[in-house]
Amino acid sequence: MLSRTADHLYWMSRQTERAENLARMLDVHYRHSLLPHTPEDFERQWTATLSSLGQLESFQSAYGTLTTANAFNYLAFDRENPGSIVSCLGAARENARAVRGSITSEMWETLNTTWLDMRKSTSRSAPAIGPFLEWVRYRAHLSRGVTLGTMLRDDAFQFTRLGTFLEGADGTARMLLARAQPGMELIDNATVPDSYAWTLLLRSLSAFEVYRKVYRGAVTPRRVAELLILRDDLPRSLHRCMQELHANLKLVGNEGSDETARRCGALYSSLRYGRIDDLSAQGLNVYLNQFLVTLADLSWRIARDFLLPATVY
Amino acid sequence: MAAYDEMLTADKTRRKHYQRYGEWLDTQSADVISRRRAEADSLFHRVGITFAVYGEDEGTERLIPFDVVPRVMAADEWRLLETGLKQRVRALNAFLHDVYHEQEILKAGVIPAEVILCNTQYRPEMQDIDVPGGIYAHIAGVDVVRDGAGTFRVLEDNLRVPSGVSYMLENRKVMMRLFPELFAAHPVAPVEHYPDVLLENLRSVAPVGVKEPVVALLTPGAHNSAYFEHAFLAQQMGIELVEGQDLFVRDDSVYMRTTMGPRRVDVIYRRIDDDFLDPLAFRPDSLLGVPGLLSAYRAGRVTIANAIGTGIADDKSIYPYVPDMVRFYLGEEASLKNVETYILRRPEDLAYTLAHLPELVVKEVHGAGGYGMLIGPTSTAAEIEEFRHRILANPSNYIAQPTLALSTCPTFVEQGLAPRHIDLRPYVLSGRDITIVPGGLTRVALRQGSLVVNSSQGGGTKDTWVLEQ
Structure with a gap:
């Protein structure tokens, strides 16, 4: 397929997935804001989220003071912020529009309707954040469903999936990172002071009920980390995302992409055969930061190998 | 009437x-x-x-x-x-x-x-x-x-x-x-098969000797006002929708840049005007076209539909x-039938037109989109007089038709x-x-x-x- 088409498909799905991840991330804060909390808690949590997204500085220069309203506005509704939910959904739609011939009409109509509805609901003033986040997740379910339900399993599908799982791994890692203080130990004890925060994290990743099913016990940081990083059967776990990324990368492989596939395979193997004890010894914060660096390298390599062939013929 | x-x-x-x-x-x-x-x-x-x-x-x-x-x-x-x-x-x-x-x-x-x-x-x-x-x-x-x-x-x-x-x-x-x-x-006679007929026709005009012709639709891009149509037709025909930047010419053959390397293109259904097709041959400032396309075309290695130069007809x-x-x-x-047309380079047509300007439509021969046009019945006397001077300055630049x-x-x-x-x-x-x-x-x-x-x-x-x- 055309490299440019692959590029648009890849970014269409990355932006769609990113909007969903942001909605999940903001959902943690929304639920928090409904609970009793101290100003220090509040500031620490938002700072952690903004820095895990790499957007703390840009937020500060755009808004100055950190308030809940400012933070929600910046990450959900701000058209000036290319990393906000509305910007991601707009970019996803623009990418889809550029390749509307390569996706099914149903997919295009789903992404286009999301964008049209979003413009309508956010044109005058910001809507209530809770229902908006719910709506974003609902539209994400639709996008996923229409992709899986209508697309031919060809290279267009595989590039779409590459974007989805690369961004999926990125999102889960960042959400964990926002909770993982440097030097924090992965305690396997329910009496940790902020155990409720770990529960919220699970809920936002649609993993709370799964957790109960798998562990049948109290929510502990260690088990949460194990579930979200190492389990192969949780759709948003790092293991699962890397497995899919690796499989799809093999399917689209070309003459120049062996090294990228090898690096992807190495990261996948480390998750497949990794143990939570080793990870805990290394430190969750350190581990996650390293994971994100490797993922960024993969993302750069995928772009170079497939999406922007720089070769001058 | x-x-x-x-x-x-x-x-x-x-x-x-x-x-x-x-x-x-x-x-x-x-x-x-x-x-x-x-x-x-x-x-x-x-x-x-x-x-x-x-x-x-x-x-x-x-x-x-x-x-x-x-x-x-x-x-x-x-x-x-x-x-x-x-x-x-x-x-x-x-x-x-x-x-x-x-x-x-x-x-x-x-x-x-x-x-x-x-x-x-x-x-x-x-x-x-x-x-x-x-x-x-x-x-x-x-x-x-x-x-x-x-x-x-x-x-x-x-x-x-x-x-x-x-x-x-x-x-x-x-x-x-x-x-x-x-x-x-x-x-009601169906129309849905239009893309099938179009694709079949495009394949039938591939360069001689090509067995399984690859057809692509060349668009100026997503910001063109007819982009929807380009994407729609490419999808309905199951062909690639390409922009100029996706194509390149090597040894007089045209290739697309794909994720699996270069792939030859045999027929280009282009939705770009002649002027923008090849910066080496036509407008050098065009970023929409493909450098070398005309030379590949002249060598018979690629078919362009419609052909270059149809504007003369x-x-x-x-x-x-x-x-x-x-x-x-x-x-x-x-x-x-045509609409009755007066060719103003002919003296008798010119004379008739000048005598009947208030009831005629006069068009500049290379004009488009309603520019350089006089609609007699809805124009003021002053506008008609102004146009009369323009016609007289260069009669062969105009045709005239009755208002339909x-x-x-x-x-x-x-x-x-x-x-x-x-x-x-x-x-x-x-x-x-x-x-x-x-x-x-x-x-x-x-x-x-x-x-x-x-x-x-x-x-x-x-x-x-x-x-x-």
């Missing part, structure tokens, strides 16, 4: 082919119709059949208004039109071949040589190049109108990159969705000679159902044979009395029904 009404005869009874539709319409309340119209709008928005409006708020996209009353044509009317269009396009292709080879028609003195050779639309690069099947205009969007007597006349032969066919297809889809009961009651200064072409190449009389009373068709407007002027653009496809999908795009001037059907000036569209019996 009064306009011909497509639905009603002079004594206000319904024409036979509108009878069943009329009976159905009588049973519909205004409320139901207006609800269906709103439904149609939301369908068009969702599917994204919109065009970008430049210079307005970012992301502003508009719909071309769609009218739910179809334009219905009887089977015999269509047969007449179909025969005439095929004949006309056959002659136009023969003319293009001749102009770029022996130029017999110029030697015979049927068309003055300077009208062709001094025309900017004549491309000397095409001289003596053989194109597969001798076909130049693979896709022609011929604009046809009906005069006051109900006679079909050709207004313009669009042979470069005619657009609008996606509206023909989408209008039908929307109509079938909104009014399924009407299709059960009418033998649909130029306004050439239009008056089309009936002569039919006679010259086919030995037949043109069965589809385009036929009307009932259309929903704010006040309810009212007659509005329409035209018709059928799409004539030339490959091994000439095929016309029954129907075309009917455009309607929504403003009362207006004769301008262009979407940029308040025009809308209608579904076009050709009844099979």
Whole structure:
């Protein structure tokens, strides 16, 4: 397929997935804001989220003071912020529009309707954040469903999936990172002071009920980390995302992409055969930061190998 | 002269082919119709059949208004039109071949040589190049109108990159969705196979020796106002939608940049004007084209549809000679009439025109989109005098035509159902044979009395029904 088409498909799905991840991330804060909390808690949590997204500085220069309203506005509704939910959904739609011939009409109509509805609901003033986040997740379910339900399993599908799982791994890692203080130990004890925060994290990743099913016990940081990083059967776990990324990368492989596939395979193997004890010894914060660096390298390599062939013929 | 009404005869009874539709319409309340119209709008928005409006708020996209009353044509009317269009396009292709080879028609003195050779639309690069099947205009969007007597006349032969066919297809889809009961009651000839015929034709004109030709559609990109149509057609045909940057030329062959490396392209259905196709040959500032494309084309390694240089056959200064072409190449009389046209380079036509300016339409031969035009009946005396001076300064730059009373068709407007002027653009496809999908795009001037059907000036569209019996 055309490299440019692959590029648009890849970014269409990355932006769609990113909007969903942001909605999940903001959902943690929304639920928090409904609970009793101290100003220090509040500031620490938002700072952690903004820095895990790499957007703390840009937020500060755009808004100055950190308030809940400012933070929600910046990450959900701000058209000036290319990393906000509305910007991601707009970019996803623009990418889809550029390749509307390569996706099914149903997919295009789903992404286009999301964008049209979003413009309508956010044109005058910001809507209530809770229902908006719910709506974003609902539209994400639709996008996923229409992709899986209508697309031919060809290279267009595989590039779409590459974007989805690369961004999926990125999102889960960042959400964990926002909770993982440097030097924090992965305690396997329910009496940790902020155990409720770990529960919220699970809920936002649609993993709370799964957790109960798998562990049948109290929510502990260690088990949460194990579930979200190492389990192969949780759709948003790092293991699962890397497995899919690796499989799809093999399917689209070309003459120049062996090294990228090898690096992807190495990261996948480390998750497949990794143990939570080793990870805990290394430190969750350190581990996650390293994971994100490797993922960024993969993302750069995928772009170079497939999406922007720089070769001058 | 009064306009011909497509639905009603002079004594206000319904024409036979509108009878069943009329009976159905009588049973519909205004409320139901207006609800269906709103439904149609939301369908068009969702599917994204919109065009970008430049210079307005970012992301502003508009719909071309769609009218739910179809334009219905009887089977015999269509047969007449179909025969005439095929004949006309056959002659136009023969003319293009001749102009770029022996130029017999110029030697015979049927068309003055300077009208062709001094025309900017004549491309000397095409001289003596053989194109597969001798076909130049693979896709022609011929604009046809009906005069006051109900006679079909050709207004313009669009042979470069005619657009609008996606509206023909989408209008039908929307109509079938909104009014399924009407299709059960009418033998409406289908149009859905247009992309299949187009693809088959494009494959049939691949360079000699290519067994499984790869066809691609070349678009200026997502910011072009017709982008929806480009993407739509590429998808319906299952071919790649490429931009100039996706293609490159090596050793006179054209390749696409793909995720698996370079892939050869044999046929390019281009939706970019000649001027922008190849910066090495035409406009050097064009970023839309492919450097070296003309050289690959001249080497016969790639087919471009429509061919380069077709503009010489649909130029306004050439239009008056089309009936002569039919006679010259086919030995037949043109069965589809032109609009009567005065060629102002001829002294007698010039004299007549100058004496009748208030009732004529005068057009600049290379003008388009209503620029450089005088519409006598709606102009002031001062405007007419000003134009008279322009004509006298360079008569051969102008043609003149009587002001036509385009036929009307009932259309929903704010006040309810009212007659509005329409035209018709059928799409004539030339490959091994000439095929016309029954129907075309009917455009309607929504403003009362207006004769301008262009979407940029308040025009809308209608579904076009050709009844099979």
